[in-house]
Amino acid sequence: MMIQPKTRGFICTTAHPEGCAKQVQRQVDYVKSQPAIEGPRNVLVIGASTGYGLASRIVASFAAGANTIGVYFDKAAEGARTASAGWYNSAAFEEAAKEAGRQSFSIVGDAFSDEIKAKTIDLIRTELGKIDLVIYSVASPRRTHPKTGETFSSVIKPIGENFTNKTVNFHSGEVTEVTIEPANEDEIRQTIAVMGGEDWQMWMDELEQAGVLAEGATTVAYSYIGPEITHAVYREGTIGYAKNDLEVTAKRLNKQLGTHGGRAFVSVNKALVTQSSSAIPVVPLYISALYKVMKEHGTHEGCIEQMYRLFSDRLYNGSGDTQVDDRGLIRVDDWEMKPEIQAEVAKLWSELTTDNVYDLSDLKGYRKEFFQLFGFETDGVDYEVDTNPEVLIPNLKS
Numbered sequence: 001m002m003i004q005p006k007t008r009g010f011i012c013t014t015a016h017p018e019g020c021a022k023q024v025q026r027q028v029d030y031v032k033s034q035p036a037i038e039g040p041r042n043v044l045v046i047g048a049s050t051g052y053g054l055a056s057r058i059v060a061s062f063a064a065g066a067n068t069i070g071v072y073f074d075k076a077a078e079g080a081r082t083a084s085a086g087w088y089n090s091a092a093f094e095e096a097a098k099e100a101g102r103q104s105f106s107i108v109g110d111a112f113s114d115e116i117k118a119k120t121i122d123l124i125r126t127e128l129g130k131i132d133l134v135i136y137s138v139a140s141p142r143r144t145h146p147k148t149g150e151t152f153s154s155v156i157k158p159i160g161e162n163f164t165n166k167t168v169n170f171h172s173g174e175v176t177e178v179t180i181e182p183a184n185e186d187e188i189r190q191t192i193a194v195m196g197g198e199d200w201q202m203w204m205d206e207l208e209q210a211g212v213l214a215e216g217a218t219t220v221a222y223s224y225i226g227p228e229i230t231h232a233v234y235r236e237g238t239i240g241y242a243k244n245d246l247e248v249t250a251k252r253l254n255k256q257l258g259t260h261g262g263r264a265f266v267s268v269n270k271a272l273v274t275q276s277s278s279a280i281p282v283v284p285l286y287i288s289a290l291y292k293v294m295k296e297h298g299t300h301e302g303c304i305e306q307m308y309r310l311f312s313d314r315l316y317n318g319s320g321d322t323q324v325d326d327r328g329l330i331r332v333d334d335w336e337m338k339p340e341i342q343a344e345v346a347k348l349w350s351e352l353t354t355d356n357v358y359d360l361s362d363l364k365g366y367r368k369e370f371f372q373l374f375g376f377e378t379d380g381v382d383y384e385v386d387t388n389p390e391v392l393i394p395n396l397k398s
């Protein structure tokens, strides 16, 4: 069938296998062009199929030469429906890893469940022995608690009072004001249950109890802080409360793993176009302005550049020390948060309207990257020819 993008708001319901494969290959090529990293041997990435998790897996495999297990929640093609982008990305990753002689395995299913944790542990035991790095990069709108069966939904809302700011419809370029009402206590609780640290802690407890963590094992989860413009809806909103919980979990895990010489970190990453960030009001317009400024300064990075810097410069820089801020956080958002970058973004922000959005921001770049997440708008792909949507993932274990 001919595969074209079909969008509903910030969701694209189709994905293109060849385009996704080319996007993965571009990331692999970038990593191969950089110096190799003396890093982990066996890596588990939870949330491994798109965005930061996929980039982490690519860096681990192609810069450090690690064997990897990727856990993710993606769907295969069925009838007239294409597979999800993460499915195609992972199929391409597995092929590339196999070609390069790395071991790599995929587990598709709900990372929040006991079943997937148990399957992953079995796989580690039979194939890799022990894991020395666990990346936790799950971003999800919902979580069913494995012990109580309660299903939680996360919301992106301010806390305490209404929040009003500019936002953009990145398809039409229309800049409008959006007002978001504050979350109630239960919405805050549920968002923390989905995006906070509880599941990360459960994973680490189970891996530790099963004896599949190597001496000195490291674990990292990802967070975002961002500028004043987005604070009410992000860092000081429901999702920020969940990230605070993640940071508390990192401190606890750091002590827990420390007894075997291990470490736990939260890495604060840059705002980037991913399936998750495009769902947050205000953020796509902020990212568009940020991209314009950072591209002009020559400091723009995508997921792969960010993750390469995280591994090479912070986690495995050869010194044995990982640079953190005064709250113990790794900051690879440092270039985004430079005062001169933020001052320019704030100036653009105050001037942005529908009439000037393509001049004052990189909305064009944002939109293109959004479609590229699903394998569209990718050079070298003919979107007018019939394409088989059914693609197998070579080392799929569930």
Ligand code: NAD
Residues within 6 Å of the ligand: 046, 047, 048, 049, 050, 051, 052, 053, 071, 072, 073, 074, 086, 109, 110, 111, 112, 137, 138, 139, 140, 221, 222, 223, 224, 268, 269, 270, 271, 272, 273, 274, 275, 276, 277
């Ligand atoms: P993403 O949507 O691109 O990736 C999410 C991943 O989670 C996918 O692989 C998906 O399959 C997986 N997933 C979702 N639900 C799952 C489930 N139930 N079981 C197994 N896997 C599941 O998201 P992203 O933007 O890369 O976000 C990853 C992390 O990085 C999040 O913690 C996010 O807050 C953080 N972060 C993102 C940004 C940004 O701007 N995108 C910036 C800083 C930090």
